[in-house]
């Protein structure tokens with residue numbers, strides 16, 4: 001089942017989603033020593049991070065990991081690592097531990113094993129926030145991606161490099177299997193074009209609309225732009 005929540009505007013959505021995430025992180029920390037918190041990159045989550053980064057919870061026991069990374073140095077304006085460094089891992093949340101999904105190398109394959117080895121001991125994901133592109137990709141599970149079938153496989157490894165026509169740089173993504181093992185899953189979407197894409201995706205296969213692969217058990221939050 002997928003829960004769909006609609007908000008009057010993106011600001012209210014950001015406040016509400018940040019509150020829900022803070023609540024879920026706090027509950028997880030009541031039961032576990034540490035919690036793995038997965039977050040998306042791109043343009044949508046910034047306002048949520050701005051609200052969440054000062055939440056009053058024990059960030060020193062939170063591990064923050066991106067759902068996917070664009071293979072670019074952290075100084076690049078499109079770097080997802082840069083986004084979370086500037087807007088999430090600041091304020092109270094600066095005490096969180098960041099598990100990197102990027103290391104300086106020409107191609108993700110060169111450092112894949114090391115990045116994965118650092119992530120594996122911290123699985124499963126406790127709280128997972130995802131975004132979605134208007135082409136129905138989530139994380140870097142792109143329609144037409146070269147490794148999409150392998151990344152959607154239920155026996156997939158933790159990480160998968162992906163190259164796709166609509167992605168200007170190579171990507172590294174968590175696979176659908178790992179995302180679906182999350183104890184709580186949220187997807188944030190803004191704007192009419194993505195709303196229409198989301199509605200269309202529900203009738204398509206995950207190969208055509210990869211967002212479909214993570215919708216079971218997820219709460220989808222939508223607001224107009």
Ligand SMILES: O=C1O[C@H](COP(=O)(O)O)[C@@H](O)[C@H](O)[C@H]1O
Nearest residue numbers: 040041042043044131132133139
């Ligand atoms: O490239 C990416 O796109 C999606 C959606 O991003 P948005 O800018 O449309 O919000 C994002 O969830 C993913 O993490 C990112 O790498």
